Amino acid sequence: MVENGLIERLRSGDRRALARVISKIEDGSPETPEIISELYPSTGGAYSLGFTGPPGVGKSSLIGQLIKLYRREGLKIGVVSVDPSSPFSQGAILGDRIRLAEHFLDRGVYIRSMGSRGHLGGLAATSKLGALAMEAYGVDLVLYETVGVGQGEVEIASAADTVVVALQPGSGDAVQALKAGVMEVADIFCVNKADHPQARGTAAQVRSILEIGQELNPRPWVPPIVMTRGDSGEGVEELKEKIEEHRAFLEESGELKTRRRESLKGTVISWASSRLEEELQSRLSRENSELMNRVYSRELDPITAAERLLREVQ
Amino acid sequence: MVENGLIERLRSGDRRALARVISKIEDGSPETPEIISELYPSTGGAYSLGFTGPPGVGKSSLIGQLIKLYRREGLKIGVVSVDPSSPFSQGAILGDRIRLAEHFLDRGVYIRSMGSRGHLGGLAATSKLGALAMEAYGVDLVLYETVGVGQGEVEIASAADTVVVALQPGSGDAVQALKAGVMEVADIFCVNKADHPQARGTAAQVRSILEIGQELNPRPWVPPIVMTRGDSGEGVEELKEKIEEHRAFLEESGELKTRRRESLKGTVISWASSRLEEELQSRLSRENSELMNRVYSRELDPITAAERLLREVQ
Structure with a gap:
């Protein structure tokens, strides 16, 4: 849970609260989704x-x-x-x-x-x-x-x-x-x-x-x-x-509305793909060294390996 | 299916075959997975x-x-x-x-x-x-x-x-x-x-x-x-x-082996995440303008929207 009153303080113009919030976002804190959902309105x-x-x-x-x-x-x-x-x-x-x-x-x-x-x-x-x-x-x-x-x-x-x-x-x-x-x-x-x-x-x-x-x-x-x-x-x-x-x-x-929608869409996609990429990374490190071994030994090509990995994630 | 003999010609040192193959890869041709699987060994x-x-x-x-x-x-x-x-x-x-x-x-x-x-x-x-x-x-x-x-x-x-x-x-x-x-x-x-x-x-x-x-x-x-x-x-x-x-x-x-494995792992992940990102893009354009409308009107924040989108893809 986000620290009590942090977003409130940020909203009332407290610089230190702003600095803390941005640091949390930057560090990929697990509080980020809650922070954004609180301040977004x-x-x-x-x-x-x-x-x-x-x-x-x-x-x-x-x-x-x-x-x-x-x-x-x-x-x-x-x-x-x-x-x-x-x-x-x-x-x-x-x-x-x-x-x-x-x-x-x-x-x-x-x-x-x-x-x-x-x-x-x-x-x-x-x-x-x-x-x-x-x-x-x-x-x-x-x-x-x-x-x-x-x-x-x-x-x-x-x-x-x-x-x-x-x-x-x-x-x-x-x-x-x-x-x-x-x-x-x-x-x-x-x-x-x-x-x-x-x-x-x-x-x-x-x-x-x-x-x-x-x-x-x-x-x-x-x-x-x-x-x-x-x-x-x-x-x-x-x-x-x-x-x-x-x-x-x-x-x-009316272009302003279009641009802002596109920009928000970009944020949604960036967040979603970062999350997916993290998951791919950790899968490949954890369970699939076997998969990478086969790629390294030329038994399996990288695209086929990627497609297999995708099937596992999805 | 990949054009008959193209990879063979590439392998025998045909420059035009190489140029065509790289263009296909660069254009994101649907033949790419087959091309890579043929030439990878x-x-x-x-x-x-x-x-x-x-x-x-x-x-x-x-x-x-x-x-x-x-x-x-x-x-x-x-x-x-x-x-x-x-x-x-x-x-x-x-x-x-x-x-x-x-x-x-x-x-x-x-x-x-x-x-x-x-x-x-x-x-x-x-x-x-x-x-x-x-x-x-x-x-x-x-x-x-x-x-x-x-x-x-x-x-x-x-x-x-x-x-x-x-x-x-x-x-x-x-x-x-x-x-x-x-x-x-x-x-x-x-x-x-x-x-x-x-x-x-x-x-x-x-x-x-x-x-x-x-x-x-x-x-x-x-x-x-x-x-x-x-x-x-x-x-x-x-x-x-x-x-x-x-x-x-x-x-x-022994570092060479480690580096090459890492590099191939990077290729696997890049391919997989590009594929996923494409899918996210097309989902958001096709079905989810409703989702983006809600983000735009501040009803739903971008991270929550991204998480919903992810649940749909997975």
Whole structure:
């Protein structure tokens, strides 16, 4: 049973209760299902932003600047960072290096890095559940920060209402992003380090890729491209406006509901498949070393072995 | 049923047969189980190398140089590239830019990029199955190239016998790699762009992290650090020697058998969980929109919904 009053305290805005709840979720505590079932009715009110892009593009300073703007409006913000290279993930140690310290001390901002202890399916589920806990705690906005290289990490960011993809001038990032399937999930592009000599070229490259995409498959929302500077905050106001425009588009078109359903469906599936995978793992370790022996000796191929295992689980 | 004689032709070294078989595997053809069951007895002879590291570290040129050395000894080589930013993945288009063209034309080298069409569990399974097809075709060495940022991608490389982690001088890569769990899977570190002014510093940083690791948890194999240059080929001979030393260590210690069993176990589990996840997806789309409606309206939380779904599948 969940500790008496813990969810109540979380819901009334107790930071320590929130921290404990997220730790329990992250550690895969057996209380997790009960915790989620208790706090879930208080969720659904926050807007979510996904931020993704390659390491070194400056996502964290950009997010820092954006948080500053939202804080001025009095919004409470939760950050779920699943980028191992992010200073958010490294907490206060590197935080002050890029002036995040102010946010770490700000009671209206709750920053949490989620570790990749399990496999990615697990991480997708825990980061979403962590965000639900933040919602119940009372944040108005959840920011997911992920590194846009791995497919799994992209999936986490793309569960958000609005997805911002940050690109680095030069370095052929635009084309790389296209290959990795990141382009498809972007609602807004952000060419960071706008003072870089190749910034305009990168923006032009993205624009032409988007134009080709529009010709092949016209879509009602064409992702805008914003030039930003995470260091000086230049362009971040415009980024915020574009986020608001996208939100208005989602609400008017009814797309917001579709996205949120899809995102929740993803959470249901991630949880279910993590559970199944755990069960497969433990079966294969416990009873079926015999099965693996036969695979190892080439008597039985891995797919046939997997199908047998499935028949046992089902 | 699998096309008559296809596996036979693959086994006799027919490149087009190999290409067709891998495409079927990648497309998730219903023939896949039969294909694998037919070719599996001819596998198990090849040695495998995992190459991972952040984008831009120069993995591809390094692999190109290493292939050159192995080709001089007459070894047949298969490359499975799951790095979307790799020129290997972009095929011959960018290939000549970094002088890979010679390998693309070399009949003793088979290069194949595996797309991330499905989710990562799926990619882990298909890349391993693709490698099995290469083994049956007759390669002596399989090289997995992955980008070492996403957890899922690291898992793919770490299924290999020897794992090489390439790092970039400067840029705090060593620390980032540590965070991402990449350090733990490395058998050999390779500081590429050894002519970079910070190359020695990066090597020293890795060395001190390894020393701390050894003190906390002494292990019989301490990963060596090799300084290389993908452009000139400097240090690649030494890298190859270290790979051979590691192979000898694995064979003498009996660790090779353990690793290969684990890797096959991973393939069995990836296949089984992909299958289960597909089933969950289709159930949730077909019959259970009612279930998702209740999740969306906050009547039912996602974990309870997942548990109900699981009970139905099992």
